[in-house]
Amino acid sequence: MEFDLREYDAFRDEVVAYCKQKWPPDGLAPPYRAGRRAEAAFWEEAAQCQRELGERGWLTGAWPVEYGGGGWPKVKQALFNELAAYHRIRGTGNANLGVSTIGPTIMLYGSEEQKREFLPKIARGEIRWSQGYSEPDAGSDLASLRTRAVADGDDFILNGAKVWNHSQHADYIFLLARTDPDAPKHRGITQFILPRHTPGVTVQPILDAYGQERWTLLTLEDVRLPRTMVVGEVNRGWYQTVTSLDFERSQMAWVGQGRRLLMDLIAFLKTKTRQGRPVLADPFVRDQIGDLLVCLEMARWLGYRIAYLQDQGKVPNAEASMSKVFATETQQRIERLGVNLLGPLGLLSAGSPWAEQDGLWDESYWSAPGTTLAGGTSEIQRNIIATRGLGLPR
Numbered sequence: 001m002e003f004d005l006r007e008y009d010a011f012r013d014e015v016v017a018y019c020k021q022k023w024p025p026d027g028l029a030p031p032y033r034a035g036r037r038a039e040a041a042f043w044e045e046a047a048q049c050q051r052e053l054g055e056r057g058w059l060t061g062a063w064p065v066e067y068g069g070g071g072w073p074k075v076k077q078a079l080f081n082e083l084a085a086y087h088r089i090r091g092t093g094n095a096n097l098g099v100s101t102i103g104p105t106i107m108l109y110g111s112e113e114q115k116r117e118f119l120p121k122i123a124r125g126e127i128r129w130s131q132g133y134s135e136p137d138a139g140s141d142l143a144s145l146r147t148r149a150v151a152d153g154d155d156f157i158l159n160g161a162k163v164w165n166h167s168q169h170a171d172y173i174f175l176l177a178r179t180d181p182d183a184p185k186h187r188g189i190t191q192f193i194l195p196r197h198t199p200g201v202t203v204q205p206i207l208d209a210y211g212q213e214r215w216t217l218l219t220l221e222d223v224r225l226p227r228t229m230v231v232g233e234v235n236r237g238w239y240q241t242v243t244s245l246d247f248e249r250s251q252m253a254w255v256g257q258g259r260r261l262l263m264d265l266i267a268f269l270k271t272k273t274r275q276g277r278p279v280l281a282d283p284f285v286r287d288q289i290g291d292l293l294v295c296l297e298m299a300r301w302l303g304y305r306i307a308y309l310q311d312q313g314k315v316p317n318a319e320a321s322m323s324k325v326f327a328t329e330t331q332q333r334i335e336r337l338g339v340n341l342l343g344p345l346g347l348l349s350a351g352s353p354w355a356e357q358d359g360l361w362d363e364s365y366w367s368a369p370g371t372t373l374a375g376g377t378s379e380i381q382r383n384i385i386a387t388r389g390l391g392l393p394r
């Protein structure tokens with residue numbers, strides 16, 4: 001691996017200056033301030049940021065120029081994603097599936113018409129997507145999905161249910177459905193683009209542990225979709241999906257978010273005393289923080305390695321799994337340490353007069369378990385590392 005981030009120093013300064021004027025000087029972004037049920041505000045903010053970043057050409061800087069990108073090296077995009085996440089800028093990284101996975105999938109497998117229709121809109125930050133992969137009975141074993149798409153002339157008729165998506169705020173759903181029930185399970189799946197407001201589509205909110213309507217259950221009842229909405233080849237969707245999940249796993253957002261949390265914790269602990277001594281002076285605390293800083297640095301380089309490999313024209317696979325496991329598990333360790341050190345007051349929500357750091361830790365702690373599940377659990381990533389990375393038998 002060989003690249004030099006100093007090349008982008010001027011760009012880094014420009015991004016940091018933009019980020020700093022976005023939020024108030026103490027740096028805590030609005031959703032934390034709003035506390036529980038701030039979900040609508042989050043997505044509204046994300047949509048607005050997405051458009052602004054699109055106008056600046058930062059959203060899809062590493063996309064080819066012909067598709068509305070800036071032709072940057074992926075390493076530069078990774079730097080941007082890391083900085084944006086650190087500064088809690090919405091509309092990038094995990095909050096923008098169009099940029100991170102769906103756009104690149106359309107680039108690889110979509111028709112010319114789909115590329116013309118969707119890619120410039122994603123680059124300009126004009127449309128929002130959700131990912132309709134998981135089903136009530138198909139998560140880790142995604143290929144066992146049961147949503148059916150049956151050919152009917154120039155259309156497909158879709159029936160089924162998709163869970164754990166963000167379809168309440170999406171314009172389009174990038175969907176997997178079974179098109180050949182008789183084929184072996186990996187071979188009968190197709191990717192579709194479904195406009196959210198198609199007749200027969202119902203979106204119901206799911207309340208999460210934090211009390212927010214963050215997720216949705218999507219049901220499809222005789223939904224008619226033209227063949228032009230098939231992405232790539234019919235029945236080859238599984239293989240296309242495997243590639244697009246690797247895009248998702250190579251994000252730098254976890255690293256930026258984790259570092260920000262840890263920096264917020266350090267800033268707070270500097271002001272906090274216990275039995276007359278600053279908490280940060282405690283060698284046990286310092287040891288744990290030092291360890292996490294090292295882990296974050298490792299997660300950072302695992303993430304940049306993905307970008308570097310992509311710049312070399314390679315498709316990272318086990319490397320993407322390593323990056324995802326390490327970054328998300330490090331983030332969970334930071335959240336756990338923060339809540340442990342803050343004590344019971346750390347679990348109060350924004351709005352409570354006793355909430356530490358405006359309820360930041362309450363929200364992030366409740367969201368923490370999801371990071372090692374979303375996009376494929378840590379166990380599944382470790383299976384990939386073992387089999388595809390280390391060549392171990394199944």
Ligand SMILES: Cc1cc2nc3c(=O)[nH]c(=O)nc-3n(C[C@H](O)[C@H](O)[C@H](O)COP(=O)(O)OP(=O)(O)OC[C@H]3O[C@@H](n4cnc5c(N)ncnc54)[C@H](O)[C@@H]3O)c2cc1C
Pocket residue numbers: 130131132133134135137138139140141163164165166369370371373374375376377378379380383
């Ligand atoms: C925050 C979050 C965001 C998400 N976003 C989306 C989204 O946008 N779109 C979407 O379609 N889905 C989304 N999901 C769903 C996610 O992809 C699934 O939750 C995940 O793949 C696990 O599936 P499951 O929940 O059905 O668990 P299961 O597959 O039932 O797994 C249960 C447990 O068994 C373990 N396990 C299962 N199989 C194996 C195995 N072969 N080896 C070892 N251990 C195994 C798992 O690791 C897990 O611990 C999201 C989930 C979360 C939490």
